[in-house]
Amino acid sequence: MDARITAVLHECSRASGEERISFPEVVAALAAAGVERYHTDLVRGETTYYLPDGATERVETNPAALPPAMDFTAKGVESAVRAIQAGAIRYRGFCEQVLRAGCVGWTVSITGRRAVYYGRSGDSHTEWFPGAA
16 A cells, blocks of 8 residues: 555544544544545554455554443444534544444445444444435
């Protein structure tokens, strides 16, 4: 993988964790770097980025500040999404809210313009990018 792309991936992860960048800014930077999708595992504290040619890059992030709830609630995830979109919370608050809603991770498809949040038992909730569905 090109060193410039790797640098973008690491900076997006770091900037998210430090709350210096918004989700739309992350998506724009990753799309410009050629990333088609990424997967964030909140429990392990890592994000894996995928390029169309099969190349991947795993970046360590901060592990979850609290254990995820046992039961997944799509309404809780949706509430966290709406709160961060409205600017009522930032990234760390978002992660805490989705953990309380039983979310253990998500996959973002940049090409598919959606994020799929999932819980321990495989329950999931899909959020389309604004204007995508």
